[in-house]
Amino acid sequence: MVSKIKRQLASLPLFAKAALLLLILLLLLAVILLPIFLIPHHHRAELPPASPGNNNGSTGPDDVVAFDFSPFLVMYKSGRVHRMDGTDRVPAGVDEATGVTSKDVVIDGKTGLAARLYLPRGGGKEEDPVSGALLPVLVFYHGGAFVIESAFTPKYHVYLNSLVAKAGVVAVSVEYRLAPEHPLPAAYEDSWRALNWVAKNADAGPEPWLRDRGNLSRLFVAGDSAGANIAHNMAMRAGNEGGLAGGAAITGILLLDPYFWGKKPVGAETTDQAKRRQYEATWSFICDGKYGIDDPLIDPLATPASELRKMACARVAVTVSGLDDFEERGKAYAAALRDSGWDGEVVQYETAGERHVYFLDAPKNPKSAKELAFAAGYLSRE
Structure with missing residues (x-):
């Protein structure tokens, strides 16, 4: 049976052999990718970037809260201040609603x-x-x-x-x-x-x-x-x-x-x-x-x-x-x-x-x- 298949493949034109090979490759790719799309995923909210830690893995001053003034800001022992609100800016100009x-x-x-x-x-x-x-x-x-x-x-x-x-x-x-x-x-x-x-x-x-x-x-x-x-x-x-x-x-x-x-x-x-x-x-x-x-x-x-x-x-x-x-x-x-x-x-x-x-x-x-x-x-x- 295998010999018969080999004789048939050998008798195919070159372009047909190339097409068949391409089809086989596509089928293999589908088999690999199909589980990725079918298996359900659990989405997570994007995490904020982590502060760089010390080389030894210990907590640095940029990770330690010195004062928590939530919901306004947090200040860290390093002196870094993270404001949670009131940081957006709008340009001056003519206000269409009031004419001001x-x-x-x-x-x-x-x-x-x-x-x-x-x-x-x-x-x-x-x-x-x-x-x-x-x-x-x-x-x-x-x-x-x-x-x-x-x-x-x-x-x-x-x-x-x-x-x-x-x-x-x-x-x-x-x-x-x-x-x-x-x-x-x-x-x-x-x-x-x-x-x-x-x-x-x-x-x-x-x-x-x-x-x-x-x-x-x-x-x-x-x-x-x-x-x-x-x-x-x-x-x-x-x-x-x-x-x-x-x-x-x-x-x-x-x-x-x-x-x-x-x-x-x-x-x-x-x-x-x-x-x-x-x-x-x-x-x-x-x-x-x-x-x-x-x-x-x-x-x-x-x-x-x-x-x-x-x-x-x-x-x-x-x-x-x-x-x-x-x-x-x-x-x-x-x-x-x-x-x-x-x-x-x-x-x-x-x-x-x-x-x-x-x-x-x-x-x-x-x-x-x-x-x-x-x-x-x-x-x-x-």
């Missing part, structure tokens, strides 16, 4: 101090069509626990576009240095320099959006969370240092869900000692242990009434959210300011059933729109 125009400026190239400026639709050519006057000036400090976020991140760019359009202000969103690479007071020093830079430019330039469009007699300072903490401390510093550059005065401050804390609970603030120790530890991490949890920088309730009365502005607005750990101290701050004998106006705005700075993450929420309207009205009111 933005641009970026460098205030100090050595430290990286910068800002994003915002001008409402028509703001570069005409006076404010409502009041017939130049535009109020807003200096805004972003939040992020002093460790994440930026004036250039998407959530703040969206919020500032909306606020500027609704309030009709020229705004300066400050890009200050972050901890832990630059622990406090770096953010406070940057913020103070930026505020005085704005005051100088709104008075005499050379920044045209501030010089030609800004009304320095209507200067507001605002921020959310850590940025609200900064805004409060800027008004306090202005009071203690006799005002801003060129004698400029702050009309009002707007504190959105301010980041204030302290050693002892106030009102209905949590009494959970583990949580309170955690907040104390994160504050120490932010300032590298320079200031205690009862320092007036973080706990304005520790400020004597005689000092609170030096607050250098005519009015203060404080917003709080019902599910926010900082709600009670925000309300206590407003009450303390009223009771201190300070002769300015204190306005409080409360949102029930919402967490800390909810309006940034859910700008289309009806409650967010309502709070935005409050903020815009506060800034645009004569």
Whole structure:
């Protein structure tokens, strides 16, 4: 039988022999590959790249966590900082939804101090069509626990576009240095320099959006969370240092869900000692242990009434959210300011059933729109 097959193969033309050989090879390849496609596979999510270990296989400083500030960042003993949020950036330009125009400026190239400026639709050519006057000036400090976020991140760019359009202000969103690479007071020093830079430019330039469009007699300072903490401390510093550059005065401050804390609970603030120790530890991490949890920088309730009365502005607005750990101290701050004998106006705005700075993450929420309207009205009111 085998001899017969050999005779038949020998009698085939050369091209037929080649075709037959190719067919045999294809069949063998199919036999090899078929199990790969038929056997089910278990898919795994891609793992992050591993840190390089020591040659002896032991754990190195880049693998050991020095401080876990989740969900914001993790710092390793090597000094490496891994930020989990607030690292995306969006360019300045014209916002199609609001017509607001933005641009970026460098205030100090050595430290990286910068800002994003915002001008409402028509703001570069005409006076404010409502009041017939130049535009109020807003200096805004972003939040992020002093460790994440930026004036250039998407959530703040969206919020500032909306606020500027609704309030009709020229705004300066400050890009200050972050901890832990630059622990406090770096953010406070940057913020103070930026505020005085704005005051100088709104008075005499050379920044045209501030010089030609800004009304320095209507200067507001605002921020959310850590940025609200900064805004409060800027008004306090202005009071203690006799005002801003060129004698400029702050009309009002707007504190959105301010980041204030302290050693002892106030009102209905949590009494959970583990949580309170955690907040104390994160504050120490932010300032590298320079200031205690009862320092007036973080706990304005520790400020004597005689000092609170030096607050250098005519009015203060404080917003709080019902599910926010900082709600009670925000309300206590407003009450303390009223009771201190300070002769300015204190306005409080409360949102029930919402967490800390909810309006940034859910700008289309009806409650967010309502709070935005409050903020815009506060800034645009004569």
